[in-house]
Amino acid sequence: MPYYDRRCTACSALRVDSWEPTEAPTVGCLECGAPTERVWIGKPAAVKSDEWAGGKTFENGFDKPRTFYSPSEYHKALAERGLKVRGDGEEGTWGWMSRDTLEKAKELVTRCSS
DSSP states (O other), rough: OOOEEEEEEOOOEEEEEEOOOOOOOOOOOOTOOOBBBOOOSOOOOOOOOOOTOEEEETTTTTTSSSEESSSHHHHHHHHTTOOOOSSOTTTSSSTOOOOHHHHHHHHHHHHHHH
């Protein structure tokens, strides 16, 4: 059985990590007894490895091909040469978001979680 978070439809009290069947019946609020609904409070923690198993070989940016065994090792070697990977959060690339976009996303999350 998975864990779920629940919010009361009347008083908005939260119950975090409730262990229940996927098709659980309506559960009452522990504070006021009103029905609750399943909600998404946050995303689960994710662990990302900083390792390239077996390594990756790059020909661009260096005098001769070099093999690196982690993204941080590769980024450090590029930085030592005054270079960086395009798309690492700079404006105009896929990894960049404007402050306005982030504010609108924050407003949307606030509205949806109310």
